[in-house]
Amino acid sequence: MLTSLRLGGAVVTIGTALLIALIRVKAHEGPEHEIEELTELISKGETADLLLQRAIEYRVLGRNNEAERDLEQAARLDPASLLIPCELGRVYFTLGKTNEAVDLVSEALKTKTEELTTLGALWALRAEFLGARSENKKALEDCEAAIRTQLSNLEWYLLRSDLHRRLNLKKERIAGLDQGIQETGAGILEIERIEALLDDRQFQAALPAIERELRSSRVRSSWLIRRARARLGLGEQESAKVDLENALKEIGKRTAGVAADATLLTERALAHELLGENEAARAYYEQARDGGAEEGVQEKIKALKADEDGKAKK
Amino acid sequence: MADSKFYRTGVCLLVLCATFDPGTHSAFATNPPKPLTRSPYLQFASPTIMHVAWRTEGPIDPVVRFGTNPSNLNLSSATAAIVVRVALGTNGQELLPPWRELRTSENLRLPRLHSAPVGTFQYEVHLTGLLPDTRYDYAVFDGTNRLTPADGSYQFTTHPPVGTVRPCQFWVLGDGGTGREPQYAVHEAMLDTTKKEGHPIDFWIHAGDMAYGTGRDVEFQTRFFEAYDRTLRHKVCWPTMGNHEGHTSKGTTGVGPYYDAYIVPTRGEVGGVASGTEAYYSFDYGNIHFICLDSHDLDRKPASGMVKWLKADLDKAQADWLVAFWHHPPYTKGSHDSDKEKDLTEMRRYIMPVIEAGGVDLVLTGHSHTYERSMLMDGAYATPTVSENVILDDGDGDPQGDGPYRKSAGIHPHEGTVQVVAGNAGQTLGRTGTQPVMKRTIVEHGSVLVNVNGDTLVGRMINRNGTQRDLFSIVKRGTVPISRLALPWQPPEYKKPANEAKRKAAVAVDHTVIIPREADWEYLTGASPRGMSWTRLNFAAPGWKTGTAAFGFGTGTYRTELKDLRRKASSIYLRKEFQIAQADRVTELGLWIDYEDGFIAYINGREVARVGIARSSGRNAQGIKPREEIGPTYIVLKDISACLRDGLNLLAIEAHVASGESLDFRLDPSLILED
Ligand SMILES: [Fe+2]
Numbered sequence: 001m002l003t004s005l006r007l008g009g010a011v012v013t014i015g016t017a018l019l020i021a022l023i024r025v026k027a028h029e030g031p032e033h034e035i036e037e038l039t040e041l042i043s044k045g046e047t048a049d050l051l052l053q054r055a056i057e058y059r060v061l062g063r064n065n066e067a068e069r070d071l072e073q074a075a076r077l078d079p080a081s082l083l084i085p086c087e088l089g090r091v092y093f094t095l096g097k098t099n100e101a102v103d104l105v106s107e108a109l110k111t112k113t114e115e116l117t118t119l120g121a122l123w124a125l126r127a128e129f130l131g132a133r134s135e136n137k138k139a140l141e142d143c144e145a146a147i148r149t150q151l152s153n154l155e156w157y158l159l160r161s162d163l164h165r166r167l168n169l170k171k172e173r174i175a176g177l178d179q180g181i182q183e184t185g186a187g188i189l190e191i192e193r194i195e196a197l198l199d200d201r202q203f204q205a206a207l208p209a210i211e212r213e214l215r216s217s218r219v220r221s222s223w224l225i226r227r228a229r230a231r232l233g234l235g236e237q238e239s240a241k242v243d244l245e246n247a248l249k250e251i252g253k254r255t256a257g258v259a260a261d262a263t264l265l266t267e268r269a270l271a272h273e274l275l276g277e278n279e280a281a282r283a284y285y286e287q288a289r290d291g292g293a294e295e296g297v298q299e300k301i302k303a304l305k306a307d308e309d310g311k312a313k314k
Numbered sequence: 315m316a317d318s319k320f321y322r323t324g325v326c327l328l329v330l331c332a333t334f335d336p337g338t339h340s341a342f343a344t345n346p347p348k349p350l351t352r353s354p355y356l357q358f359a360s361p362t363i364m365h366v367a368w369r370t371e372g373p374i375d376p377v378v379r380f381g382t383n384p385s386n387l388n389l390s391s392a393t394a395a396i397v398v399r400v401a402l403g404t405n406g407q408e409l410l411p412p413w414r415e416l417r418t419s420e421n422l423r424l425p426r427l428h429s430a431p432v433g434t435f436q437y438e439v440h441l442t443g444l445l446p447d448t449r450y451d452y453a454v455f456d457g458t459n460r461l462t463p464a465d466g467s468y469q470f471t472t473h474p475p476v477g478t479v480r481p482c483q484f485w486v487l488g489d490g491g492t493g494r495e496p497q498y499a500v501h502e503a504m505l506d507t508t509k510k511e512g513h514p515i516d517f518w519i520h521a522g523d524m525a526y527g528t529g530r531d532v533e534f535q536t537r538f539f540e541a542y543d544r545t546l547r548h549k550v551c552w553p554t555m556g557n558h559e560g561h562t563s564k565g566t567t568g569v570g571p572y573y574d575a576y577i578v579p580t581r582g583e584v585g586g587v588a589s590g591t592e593a594y595y596s597f598d599y600g601n602i603h604f605i606c607l608d609s610h611d612l613d614r615k616p617a618s619g620m621v622k623w624l625k626a627d628l629d630k631a632q633a634d635w636l637v638a639f640w641h642h643p644p645y646t647k648g649s650h651d652s653d654k655e656k657d658l659t660e661m662r663r664y665i666m667p668v669i670e671a672g673g674v675d676l677v678l679t680g681h682s683h684t685y686e687r688s689m690l691m692d693g694a695y696a697t698p699t700v701s702e703n704v705i706l707d708d709g710d711g712d713p714q715g716d717g718p719y720r721k722s723a724g725i726h727p728h729e730g731t732v733q734v735v736a737g738n739a740g741q742t743l744g745r746t747g748t749q750p751v752m753k754r755t756i757v758e759h760g761s762v763l764v765n766v767n768g769d770t771l772v773g774r775m776i777n778r779n780g781t782q783r784d785l786f787s788i789v790k791r792g793t794v795p796i797s798r799l800a801l802p803w804q805p806p807e808y809k810k811p812a813n814e815a816k817r818k819a820a821v822a823v824d825h826t827v828i829i830p831r832e833a834d835w836e837y838l839t840g841a842s843p844r845g846m847s848w849t850r851l852n853f854a855a856p857g858w859k860t861g862t863a864a865f866g867f868g869t870g871t872y873r874t875e876l877k878d879l880r881r882k883a884s885s886i887y888l889r890k891e892f893q894i895a896q897a898d899r900v901t902e903l904g905l906w907i908d909y910e911d912g913f914i915a916y917i918n919g920r921e922v923a924r925v926g927i928a929r930s931s932g933r934n935a936q937g938i939k940p941r942e943e944i945g946p947t948y949i950v951l952k953d954i955s956a957c958l959r960d961g962l963n964l965l966a967i968e969a970h971v972a973s974g975e976s977l978d979f980r981l982d983p984s985l986i987l988e989d
Contacts, residue, residue, distance in 0.1 A: 030649050030650050030651060030655075030744065031650075031655060037836075041952075042776035044924055053561075059656070060655050060783060066750045083870070091633050114405070117564075118567070118569075120567065121564070124566075138587070143466055152568070153566075153591075154591055154619060155591075158619050167360050180456070183592035184580070185580065186580075186589060186591070186623075187582065187587035187588040187589070187623065187626055187627075188587075188619055188623045189589070189590065191626060203819060217630050217632060218629060218631060218632055218725065219630075220629075221630070222625075222629065248584060253669070253725040253727070256728075257693075257798075258667075258670070258692065258693040259667065259693060260671065261667030261668045261671055262616035262664070262667070263616050263621065263622075263668060264667075266616070290614050292663065292664050293616045294615060294616070294617045
């Protein structure tokens with residue numbers, strides 16, 4: 001009994017980068033077990049897909065050197081893949097091999113492909129690596145290239161805003177965020193825009209949005225601190241102080257008796273810093289750093305330390 | 315409207331007279347009637363919004379008719395926004411006429427599906443202006459031709475107005491998308507329980523790993539959409555991406571089959587702060603605020619976009635209850651270990667402090683293939699996890715037992731969270747140890763029903779047989795003082811059984827036998843073929859005979875008895891052609907096979923399975939191990955998407971005995987398709 005043979009269709013040939021064709025529905029019993037199974041399969045026939053999968057499991061266990069070895073071999077087996085350089089670049093970066101990461105991604109970016117979003121991810125990745133090397137201008141160019149491939153990617157607007165901040169491109173930062181808000185509607189880009197306005201000393205412009213957020217928020221500390229920044233900028237010292245004290249009161253209630261999260265610790269540190277309480281500010285920034293906070297926290301600690309040292313000398 | 319000749323019968327079969335019965339019940343699976351290739355399902359709901367999505371083979375004139383009276387669907391999607399996504403093949407790809415004709419400049423401007431079968435059109439209808447908390451019946455039409463039956467099963471109910479206090483029940487499951495029997499049993503158990511209790515669910519949450527093994531489009535189709543079809547058509551599934559979907563879908567770019575399958579709010583349309591991405595989002599249902607995170611491939615550190623959004627969203631949340639869900643559990647000793655794995659430790663170290671400072675009541679996860687449920691806890695961020703001073707109530711949370719967990723009314727930071735790991739909805743179960751914060755660890759297939767009624771939340775684990783295996787409750791009332799227990803209750807130490815039986819792979823529930831047992835094969839014995847051309851189509855096979863499986867000698871019965879081979883270094887080579895209509899619709903191919911001692915299988919010349927033979931093949935096959943188990947087993951064929959073709963294909967198998975002294979030799983294969 002032979003029914004309809006073949007009336008249409010063909011195998012979709014998707015770029016190898018985003019498709020791992022290997023089928024394994026088998027039990028997924030933790031990464032060690034996965035590694036065992038994959039090792040057995042690899043011993044019977046090494047493929048880029050299998051190596052990539054094993055590398056991902058190694059990475060989950062923090063075994064980055066083994067992940068690196070597998071990904072390097074996978075890249076040799078499937079040089080056309082764009083996914084492998086993405087993964088390997090990340091591993092290099094984690095291992096502190098930023099130069100290797102940049103070179104690898106640069107090489108991958110030469111690939112001709114229709115997979116624009118994957119290409120965008122590579123641009124963004126290189127932007128991140130270059131940013132870590134403080135090559136902010138080049139990083140910004142890459143980030144712009146990434147955004148051009150996918151206008152709806154909010155992460156890349158955040159990255160660009162950070163690079164604009166580092167390069168002191170205040171107006172560009174605000175305009176860039178406006179574009180991001182337009183394209184994605186993301187709430188965090190709106191918050192980032194208010195930060196950008198405050199950094200650009202556009203205090204009056206920032207205030208209406210801050211007031212609006214204060215009215216609609218259950219937890220108010222971050223907005224009280226932003227209003228205090230605006231008020232300080234406008235010379236309203238007293239009302240700013242009230243905001244900061246209220247913010248600290250709320251944060252104090254929320255962190256009583258627990259290891260606070262790094263975002264709250266950063267807020268707390270900033271409130272103390274704005275109140276001129278540098279020692280407390282530095283202590284909380286240090287706690288935030290230990291809790292995983294990265295963005296600008298180390299610079300803050302350094303600046304506050306220098307300030308304290310200066311005062312001590314005087 | 316497309317001509318009906320476009321619509322094909324998916325995968326055609328050469329032989330259907332199968333004697334194969336691996337003990338599964340394929341009556342569960344439902345394939346939608348043509349031209350539908352994915353039945354209509356609900357997505358992204360609010361008090362005034364509903365999304366209906368479906369797929370067809372070839373284009374249609376998409377219309378959704380709906381109304382509050384099932385016999386009068388007086389409203390239509392005529393003015394609704396409809397997103398159409400398509401799979402039209404790639405540039406330069408060889409396509410047959412019907413699909414070639416679809417590559418019009420108009421169609422090519424439509425957004426593309428990542429990797430759906432060629433010819434797929436996906437329609438996403440955005441219905442707005444609906445009445446809150448209102449039941450509508452709906453039907454999908456191609457112009458005036460109704461595609462969905464008028465059986466009352468296609469209906470939806472909009473969310474109650476935000477802030478409304480009214481009983482609500484939702485279903486939570488994770489790690490179910492295997493297409494195997496336990497997945498179906500767990501689904502049935504939920505349906506039976508809610509039917510018996512007369513309290514259907516309002517919506518459901520999938521905690522990830524819904525399309526094993528790599529989240530491909532075909533795996534979504536068979537292991538998620540077809541498996542849960544009956545629930546998907548009338549209850550919204552709110553998803554989070556698992557690591558298995560993460561093989562083919564990327565949270566960083568929002569591209570892949572996972573993102574094709576789901577529609578979620580990105581602009582705060584259902585409450586919460588606009589996330590701007592489908593990777594993470596939030597929504598309100600009555601007096602509950604839900605938060606979904608991507609724990610798989612997005613940065614979880616404090617400076618990341620996701621954490622900034624999470625904090626902003628929690629800062630604004632005004633609901634009575636806060637529920638968060640993602641895939642990777644911060645606390646588990648199931649098939650995964652949260653003390654060892656970076657994805658899990660990071661969710662604990664970076665995300666949990668924000669979650670608990672934000673006052674979240676319940677965290678729902680999957681990934682670890684077991685059911686685990688914590689005591690009321692707070693502040694356990696260290697590695698390894700210990701229970702001292704992080705447990706606020708070490709009772710069982712059962713109103714009939716130690717009493718419910720109590721928290722103050724409203725949202726308050728650090729008053730305690732209950733963690734539920736619900737990775738037990740289908741995948742093979744596992745346990746690695748004792749997680750000290752867990753009150754319950756139940757290594758059984760099942761899922762979770764959560765009921766919220768005013769100030770009381772009740773969670774229950776219903777196992778695959780419909781038995782309630784756990785119940786906990788949280789009551790938020792008045793002001794409750796918080797105290798931390800220095801020496802909380804300790805769960806009994808888990809000892810791993812010394813001899814765990816090796817688990818066998820199972821056949822998918824929704825399967826078809828392509829080559830049955832007792833089929834006729836071309837075969838060769840007493841010699842070895844030269845080269846590998848015998849594993850491909852168009853092979854002239856002089857000296858090959860035709861025989862009926864099973865082949866062999868010794869214990870058992872054989873349609874083709876090979877007595878001549880007794881006490882020799884026996885080998886057999888088999889070849890058989892089979893048909894596949896459209897290769898890109900195939901989810902999995904497997905062999906249901908009895909053999910002794912080892913075999914290698916090939917499709918169109920490519921090795922797709924090797925069992926019991928260490929190296930090489932043919933006369934050079936080495937390291938052949940005697941097979942210890944008895945009877946047929948299921949072997950999944952690998953790399954089939956690289957070798958399977960539309961139309962005619964060839965399966966070739968070689969089998970060898972371990973030693974020339976063998977008194978038993980057996981090869982009895984059948985080919986199984988999950989489509
Ligand atoms: Fe998982």
